[in-house]
Amino acid sequence: MIPIKTPKKLIEVALPLDAINAAAAREKSIRHGHPSTLHLWWARRPLAAARAVIFAQMVNDPGYERHLGRGVNKEKASLERERLFKIIEELVLWENTNNEEVLERARAEIRRSWRETCALNRNHPQAAELFNPDKLPAFHDPFAGGGAIPLEAQRLGLESHASDLNPVAVTINKAMIEIPPRFAGRKPVGPLPKGEKQTLLMEDWPGARGLAEDVRRxxxxxxxEAEQRVGHLYPKITVTAEMAAERSDLKPLVGQSLTVIAWLWARTVRSPNPAFSHVEVPLASTFVLSSKAGKEAYVQPVVDGDRYRFTVKVGTPPESAKNGTKLSRGANFRCLMSDTPIEPRYIKAEGIAGRMCAKLMAIVAEGARGRVYLSPIAEHEQRAASAQPAWRPETQLPDDPRNFWTLNYGLSKFGDLFTSRQLVALTTFSDLVQEAIEKCRQDALAAGIADDGAGLDGGGSGATAYAQAVGVYLGLIASKATMFINSLSRWRAGEGKTAPAFGRQAIAMVWDFADVNPFAGAGGDFQGVVDGGAKALAA
Structure with missing residues (x-):
């Protein structure tokens, strides 16, 4: 068997690690247009590092002995190595992700090294098959995960192939690597959203920008369409004179209807104290709504006999508000009515018995000068309770209490992680994906795109396949929206916004959660997820 001659690669000798590390660290703070915003995936690899490593793996080190026994001038090799380092230092910058001039210089070096390798192996019996100087070797990643490595291989001019065992990872990779080249250069076919003006008719749509624009549209x-169908479940709140009677900050807002950003709920269980066993008491980890300087707000429970209600106050929260009804770490709370400790085993038993409920604690609305925190009103609680989902996921969560903490508290099915209102909204968005695909197909036909009858999975590139391609991204967007539209999203008092469910690589138990309005134009709004996905595709 004739051995293959493999020149020593740049990665085996040296790399400009400081530049790569700095670019990779900076990339963590970049969201708009980053592929990671398309859909959540664990352990994302920095694009900068992937790009640099692939380049250094493909490019020959200048110092290897090219002519059988002849040494290489070390000084010359060092200068050449520095030149390659300069390419890497430019290549890893986020601003150069799609800089064709920089990318083409990198591709040229890869092609040059490959031709050199082919020349070394020209006498190999399979040279025609394995060492074609005009065709770069294909890149294969069998466990591609979030797709950073095969995506960057494609960007550097290699034919990229990615696979994974997880269907989410497979879909992400198809969306980033396989679909965009098939529809590159296409103009968008969808109508502009209502209220937007038409741009230049002869606008250029390079790469996947046309496809991304259709995803946005x-x-x-x-x-x-979803707001028309289920928007009544997400009502505005009108500030009344009664509300402003004890809140001077609300007086300028009297009579105004404010858009609700989120409804803040606390889970409840029946009090373990026999005297109040008929009362569902809150399990609130905090009563603080806003800790921003000058904009502090908090919930103040008012106990009246065997009843209680929540009111919202502005100003510096008292020390007692910081921990809500929580006594210590874990599921340790106190009864709001009697101060009786509520132990974890009692809460678990109540949850498993199906007796864990939720009570509206506060309403967060959008005012002219920022967030407005309001006391809960019965109408809004009743509106949420009126939602009747036509379908509820009955699939059991994995039997893994270490990573799925909700299991211990009776939330054992996927459907248990959502309120009825959230299920109605998410089902509506999911149904609309199919409707959008058909609408896109009709619009594509009207725009003159022929229908070859083949779908996306059949290698088609006509109207049907294009509409299905748009549907892939809309499906990912609808899926990503569940990160906010669920009963495990927290309210961040320090930032005045909702935190998505996955604060860690686990399904954590959340005692007080933010029920976001997907039509509010704030964090968790469906359009925000759409725009993020479209920007990631366009980039």
Missing amino acids: YGAWMRA
Whole structure:
């Protein structure tokens, strides 16, 4: 067997690690246009590092002995190595992710090294098959995960192939690597969202920008259509004189209807104290709504006999508000009515018995000068309770209490992680994906795109396949929206916004949660998820 001659690669000798590390660290703070915003995936690899490593793996080190026994001038090799380092230092910058001039210099070096390798192996019996100087070797990643490595291989000019065992990872990789080249250069076919003006008719749509624009347009259509269908479940709140009687900050807002950003709920169980066993008491980890300087707000429970209600106050929260009804770490709380300790085993038993409920604690609305925190009103609680989902996921969560903490508290099915209102909204968005695909197909036909009858999985590139391609991204967007539209999202008092469910690589138990309004134009709004996905695709 004739051995293959493999020149020593740049990665085996040296790398400009400081530049790579700095670019990779900076990339963590970049969200708009980053592929990671398309959909959540664990352990994302920095694009900068992937790009640099692939380049250094493909490019020959200048110092290897090219002519059988002849040494290489070390000084010359060092200068050449520095030149390659300069390419890497430019290559890893986020601003150069799609800089064709920088990318083409990198591709040229890869092609040059490959031709050199082919020349070394020209006498190999399989040279025609394995060492074609005009065709770069293909890149294969069998466990591609979030797809950073095969994506960057494609960007550097290699034919990229990615696979994974997880269907979410497979879909992400198809969306980032396989689909965009098939529809590159296409103009968008969808109508502009209502209220937007037409741009230049001869606008250029290089790469996947046309496809990304259609994802944005049909995503906007989905949001508008969903609001028409289920928007009544997400009412505005009108500030009344009664509300402002004890809140001077509300007086300028009397009579105004404010858009609700989120409804803040606390889970409840029946009091373990026999005297109040008929009362569902809150399990609140905090009563603080806003800790921003000058904009502090908190919930103040008012106990009246065997009843209680929540009121919202502004100003510096008292020390007692910081921990709500929580006594210590874990599921350790106190009864709001009697101060009786509520032990974890009692809460678990109540949850498993199906007796864990939720009570509206506060309403967060959008005012002219920022967030407005309001006391709960019965109408809004009743509106949420009126939602009747036509479908509820009955699939059991994995039997893994270490990573799925909700199991211990009776939330054992996927459907248990959502309120009825949230299920109605998410089902509506999911149904609209299919409707958007058909709408896109009709619009594509009207725009003159022929229908070859083949779908996306059949290698098609006509109207049907294009509409299905748009549907892939809309499906990912609808899926990503569940990160906010669930009963495990927290309210961040320090930032005045909702934190998505996955604060860690686990399904953690959340005692007081933020029920976001997907039509509010704030964090968790469906259009925000759409725009993020479209920008990631366009980039």
